[in-house]
Amino acid sequence: xxxxxxxxxxxxxxxxxxxxxxxxxxxxxxxxxxxxxxxxxxxxxxxxxxxxxxxxxxxxxxxxxxxxxxxxxxxxxxxxxxxxxxxxxxxxxxxxxxxxxxxxxxxxxxxxxxxxxxxxxxxxxxxxxxxxxxxxxxxxxxxxxxxxxxxxxxxxxxxxxxxxxxxxxxxxxxxxxxxxxxxxxxxxxxxxxxxxxxxxxxxxxxxxxxxxxxxxxxxxxxxxxxxxxxxxxxxxxxxxxxxxxxxxxxxxxxxxxxxxxxxxxxxxxxxxxxxxxxxxxxxxxxxxxxxxxxxxxxxxxxxxxx
Numbered sequence: 497x498x499x500x501x502x503x504x505x506x507x508x509x510x511x512x513x514x515x516x517x518x519x520x521x522x523x524x525x526x527x528x529x530x531x532x533x534x535x536x537x538x539x540x541x542x543x544x545x546x547x548x549x550x551x552x553x554x555x556x557x558x559x560x561x562x563x564x565x566x567x568x569x570x571x572x573x574x575x576x577x578x579x580x581x582x583x584x585x586x587x588x589x590x591x592x593x594x595x596x597x598x599x600x601x602x603x604x605x606x607x608x609x610x611x612x613x614x615x616x617x618x619x620x621x622x623x624x625x626x627x628x629x630x631x632x633x634x635x636x637x638x639x640x641x642x643x644x645x646x647x648x649x650x651x652x653x654x655x656x657x658x659x660x661x662x663x664x665x666x667x668x669x670x671x672x673x674x675x676x677x678x679x680x681x682x683x684x685x686x687x688x689x690x691x692x693x694x695x696x697x698x699x700x701x702x703x704x705x706x707x708x709x710x711x712x713x714x715x716x717x718x719x720x721x722x723x724x725x726x727x728x729x730x731x732x733x734x735x736x737x738x739x740x741x742x743x744x745x746x747x748x749x750x751x752x753x754x755x756x757x758x759x760x761x762x763x764x765x766x767x768x769x770x771x772x773x774x775x776x777x778x779x780x781x782x783x784x785x786x787x788x789x790x791x792x793x794x795x796x797x798x799x800x801x802x
Contacts, residue, residue, distance in 0.1 A: 497540060498766045501572070501622045502530035503547045503643075504631040505605035506559050507582040511751075511790050518585070522562040523791035525628050525662050528752040532759030532781065534567045535798055541767050545569030545622075549604040551579035556604070579604035588749050588789070598666070600634075609639035609646075617646035624687075624766065625650055626758075628662040629694075632677050640677065647684050658687035660758055663694035674698060679714075687765070688716040689758045692723045704729040708736050720761050720775050722754050722782075730775040739775055742783035752791035757782040 504526030510518040527546065534544045546568050550556035552575050559581055563570050582600025589595075600606075609617055619625050625647065632640055647657055661678045668674040675698040682688065688711045692704040701707045704721040708731050711719050720730040727741040760781040764774025785793055 498542045498624065499622045500533065500542060500544045500624045500626060500762070501547055501619055502526045502544060503625065503627040505548055505582060505603060505634055506546070506563070507584055507600060507603070508555050508559070509584060509586060509791060511586045512588065519790070521790055521792060522559045523752065525630050525660070525755050526626060528755035528791050529626065529759045530568055531566045531792055532756045533763055535795055536760055536763045536781065537767065539567065542763065543569060545572055547572040549574055549576050549579070549608050550581055551575065551604045552577050553580045556581055576604040576607065581605070586751055603634070606634050608635060609642045610636045616642055619646060619650040619655060620653070622655060624656045624658055624762070626658040626762070628660040629674065629678050630662050630664060632681065633664065633667045644680060651684055651686070656686040657681070657684050658689060658762060659685040660754070661690040661694050661698065662754070663697055671698060682711055682714045682716060685716045686718060687762070688719040689761060690721055691754055692721050695721070705736050718765060718771065720771065720778065722757055728757070728775055728779060730771050732771045737772055739772070739779065742779045744783050744787060747786050749789045750786050753782040753786045755791070756785040
């Protein structure tokens, strides 16, 4: 069994079902990936744990219940008295593209790795640690340093870091600050799962193929670059391969498409699939997710486990 630890923030998601109607769920980029990874693998193949901070309120209880229902391990989650999770609203246009409004400045997860416990983060016992640039974005400067040091120890001990440079300008001082921290993570990562538009915004890559080359030059051995409607670009072990997107008649909601791709690609690679086969599985899952509303779709429409 492969043990995976996902790090980040899970929030309360309010999604428009109409102009004045909202549905409530739980979501967040690394949580979405952790959930889909748990869904498309069996417990005998992969065990996924989640690491974050939550409050002690009703909505934090709801998030924990949702995680446990998905088979995610929650022993690494600490509850913070009198705190609460972040919240965001999703509005989707007629083309399935979404926009977000966040209320998360007081989220408990912003204190992750910044506690004065005197204990440094330790990821011993895991095979893979998965995180994103949003995981970094919510942290204080002190916490980022502590996390970085822990990831170095984890890598040096034989663990693999999987990273998605999920770039959201809000929350960073500027693009240069984001690029600095993303670059540092790429130097630690073994598995790279970026979206091309994010890498282009941060590093001015002209197209995805140079993105693959740059990440491999930084030491990232396993790279799959998401490129939206253009498909994806993956390094198959000897060369760079572009795979066309899976045709979709109508995009209902593109929320979590990249998160689902990451999950299925990791599932494939961790259970022995070659990079191109894993990328095709990832595209199939992402294409399924975008045909339905919300970040976490009904489990019954997903591919069977194993």
